Amino acid sequence: MACVAACGMFAALAQTPDFTGIWGIYRGGRNADPKLAPPPPTQLLLKEPYAKQYEEKQALQAAAAKRGEQLGNTSVLCIPYGVPTMMSIAIYPVEFIQTPKQVTIIAEAFSEVRRVYLDRAQLKLDEVPPGYYGRSVGHWEGDTLVVDTIGIKPSVSGYRGTPHSAQMRVTERIRMPAPDYLHDQITIEDPVVLEKPVTYTVAYKRMPADYEMVEFVCDNNREYIDENGVVRMKLEKR
């Protein structure tokens, strides 16, 4: 009898793919199968005054790089990336843990964690406290996990460093295009900042079976931002 509810849930799960495992960033490359490599992103089109502000910020960064300097940002201070940037940081893998009621995603870089609830509805925007991961709910559409996330606070850097408002909504369509490959198609809607939604895809390949996630606690961050906003490295005092 006790099996009825639980077994039913696992039976439903058996019809869906299992994303559980550790996934490394897969960028494809010249001879990659186009089915497995990430497709190019759609056009990023910002509204004013955000477009002008973003352009100015990029020009400042380019000018600094020309001087041989990097301007500071929140990640230099080891502040987490949040949703959706955390899904693709350098070459760091992400781990998916899938159960009938929840998919948990752990990014190795900065040990970021997000939880996708599969058994409940999304709240209204004004019911979600703004944060780095917001609130994510998901449902299955065939072999695709569709994830809806709201509640990302504006101070969390957006896609490619773009600004975003508290009204940003992130929709992810996560599926396995082939065994051992995973695609997360991410669509960002923001009626305040974006002229139209932008969509990009993060592709992953399963890491070797013996790979173990490495802890990442930023307790020895020697990088700092000086009074001119430039990234510097602290040296050991002797």
Place this chain on the structure above:
Amino acid sequence: MLLRILRKNWAWLSVVAATFLFTVSPVLPHHSFTMFDMTKHITLAGTVTSFQWTNPHAYIEIDVPDEKGETKHWSIELGSPSILMQSGWKFTSIKPGDKITLLIAPLKSGQAGGFLLHATLPDGRVLNNGPQRPQ
């Protein structure tokens, strides 16, 4: 003889090695390489004072004697432990007192700090500053 050839061509070999290294270079999670002069490569041979297996980066602190016998202390940044483990590093790879040789890209500021290109350990093994993970 071999040593003389190596010494004569060290600068050139360094460039080749660094070019190779940076085609498979680690990608930093939170800052770029901009503060380091990647066109300049310096060899540091000295004694390790500490090996910090930490995030967001590991560090090698090393005392390096110059020709006059004076010691200069250097702080060398590596990738994160996660990235280093992919090229054979362990938290026990080096320890204080070890005599090692490092090829580094120095800070543009001229201070005694830099970014590791590769390390030659006391047992002769050469470890890179992280690989690109297999695609």
